[in-house]
Amino acid sequence: MRSKTLLAFVKAVSIFSAALALILWLLPVGQAAAQGNALVRVVHASPAAGNVDVFVDGGKLLSNFAFGTVTDYVSVAAGPHRIQVAPAGKGIDAAVINETVSVDADMAYTVAAIGDSAANLGLQAFVDNNQLSSGMAKVRVYHLSPNAGPVDIATGGKTVISGLTYKNASDYLSVPPGSYTFNVTATQANATVPVSATLQSGMVYSVFAVGLYKGTPELKFVVAAVSGVPGMPNTGSDPNAMPQSMATPTAQLWLFGLISLLALAGLGIGAREIVGRRRRSA
Secondary structure, three states: OHHHHHHHHHHHHHHHHHHHHHHHHHHHHHHHHHHOEEEEEEEEOOOOOOOEEEEEOOEEEEEEEOOOOEOOOEEEEOEEEEEEEEEOOOOHHHOOEEEEEEEOOOOEEEEEEEOOOHHHOEEEEEEEOOEEOOOOEEEEEEEEOOOOOOEEEEEOOEEEEEEEOOOEEOOOEEEOOEEEEEEEEEOOOOEEEEEEEEEOOOEEEEEEEEOEOOOOOEOEEEEEEEEOEEOOOOOOOOOOOOOHHHHHHHHHHHHHHHHHHHHHHHHHHHHHHHHHHHHHHO
16 A cells, blocks of 8 residues: 555656646747747838739738738748739739848838839838837828928927938827827928828827829828837737737646646645555554
8 A cells, every 4th residue: 555655646746747847848938939920011002013912921911902001910920031012913923022021029010012113113111119108199100102202290380200201211209199180291392281180099100101292193191000019119919919928828827837736736645645654554
C-alpha cells in the first residue's frame, strides 16, 4: 500500500511540474503571435486607375475596389509584402502597380494607391497612430490630390495645418468633441473648400483629399473614422479591441490555475495517505 501511495504522490508532483512547464511554454508563444502582426488599410486615391483588384503576396485582397474608397484595417504579418494593383477583372498579370511594402509588428499603416497617369502610378505608405487622450478626438489630413498644390486648413478662424503638400499627411490634431468646419484652401489656386464634420470623443478621424482640382474625377474629401485606443501606441487586430498580447495570457493563466489546483489536490491526498500510514504503523 505504501508503494501505491508514493506512486500517487509522485504522479501528482509530475502533473504539477507539467502544468508549470506548459504555461511557461505557452506564454511566449502568445506574445510572439501578437507581436508578429501589423495593421494595414488601403485607400484608392489614383484618378487614373479606375476600379481595381488588389493582390497581396499573390492572393486577392480586394475586388472591384473603387476610387475614393478606404478599407478597414486588416491584420497582416510583419515584414515585406508584395502589393499588386490591376484593373478590375483583368487578373494579376495585368498589374499596373507592383511594389513591395514592409510593415513592422504592432504598427498601423495606411497604404494609398496614387498617380494621375500610367507613368506615375504607385503606392504611398503612412504610419498611423490611434492613441488618444481621454475625452478627446483626433484628426489627420492626407493630401492625395495630384494637382491641388499645397493646402492650408483652418477652423474657427485659426490656421491649424499649413503648406501640406501632395503625398504627405499632416500631424494629428487633438481636439475636444464637437461640430467643426475645416476650411481647406489650395494656396496656388486661392480656392477654399469647406469640410464639415461632427467629431466624437474617443474617435480618430482621417480626412483624405483625393481627385483632381477642376478635373475628373473631381476633388473631394473622404472621411474615415476608427475608435482610438487610450494608453496604447496603435490599434489591435480590431481597431476597437485590445491586442492579443494582453488578452491571451489571461486564458492561459486560468488553464494553469485549474491544472495546478488539481495537481495540488493530488499532492494533498497523497501526503495525507502517507501520514496516515505512518501513524497507523506507529
